[in-house]
Amino acid sequence: MAELEIHHEGNESDPVGKTVGVVAAVLAVFLAIVTIASHRTHTAAIMHKATANDAWSHYQASRIKYHNLELGENLLAVIGAKNDEAGKMRADYAKQKDKYEKQAKQIQDEATSADEASEVDEHRALRFDIGEGLLEIGLVLSSLYFISRKKMFPVMGVIAGVVGAVIAITGLLV
16 A cells, blocks of 8 residues: 555655744734734724714705805895894894804814824724735745745745834834
8 A cells, every 4th residue: 555655755854844834824823913903904994984974074064054044144134124033033043153153163173083083094004004915925935935945935034024013013003
């Protein structure tokens, strides 16, 4: 049954190969962590952008109401209404305009804040994406050792992986 024998050609005597295998596994773990962080950060950016878009829509609705009140005041002025009812309407319009003016400012601040949060998330996600790419390159370069048996590939892989990890870590600091 010589055909069924499994031949291990030099694998047990390749300590560099074992080390490279461990390095590749460590790079893969870091890659998984950075990939998850990247996806979560992109999701947060999308959520912040959606919140900002909703707030801007609310702001526009508030401004439309404000401008409708201005239109009402202008119509009263054009038709020259001077009775008590017109005075009450003008007072009510002024009160509502003040309310919508304050509301619009508050909504505008919320929308701007959500836009800024989205931008911060996108900058963080970019760092995670670059780190992810470099970790992937490091993993592939390290794996080339098993085809070529040249030590330069895991060395370049570790360098790419370390640079990728450092860039990804800076994403946490932004």
